[in-house]
Amino acid sequence: MPGQSSTEVKCVKCKHVYDAEVIDHIDLSEDHDLLKNLRTGKANRVQCPKCRKVEYLNRSIVINFEPENLIVMYDPAARKKAVRENHMREYESVIGFNETLEEIGSETEFKIVTKIEKLKDMISGYVKAHG
Numbered sequence: 001m002p003g004q005s006s007t008e009v010k011c012v013k014c015k016h017v018y019d020a021e022v023i024d025h026i027d028l029s030e031d032h033d034l035l036k037n038l039r040t041g042k043a044n045r046v047q048c049p050k051c052r053k054v055e056y057l058n059r060s061i062v063i064n065f066e067p068e069n070l071i072v073m074y075d076p077a078a079r080k081k082a083v084r085e086n087h088m089r090e091y092e093s094v095i096g097f098n099e100t101l102e103e104i105g106s107e108t109e110f111k112i113v114t115k116i117e118k119l120k121d122m123i124s125g126y127v128k129a130h131g
């Protein structure tokens with residue numbers, strides 16, 4: 001199961017504010033159904049309960065390319081260097097949490113991807129190798 005959380009969404013059409021389930025984390029070896037949506041940047045589809053307007057949220061998703069030692073953070077908003085550095089620090093603080101994570105971290109590459117085209121290429125490569 002993908003890692004999910006709840007977030008507040010303000011409808012672009014009628015301005016109604018509602019809670020929606022969003023995906024924060026995807027494991028490619030388990031979440032096959034999400035591959036297609038992810039490749040088109042439509043992983044986080046939400047719908048306004050009031051006016052039925054559908055939106056695709058532009059939020060970051062962490063993607064685990066298991067069994068490759070690669071973790072990708074897709075964040076369309078991380079074009080700024082400061083944002084990317086912040087993600088990097090967060091990742092380092094997570095893997096610095098204990099020895100086991102540190103060991104995993106030393107064997108795992110962490111990449112930040114901001115462009116959906118780049119993410120598509122990476123997922124296509126993954127599907128070819130493991131699909």
Ligand SMILES: [Zn+2]
Pocket residue numbers: 011012013014015016048049050051052053
């Ligand atoms: Zn609405």
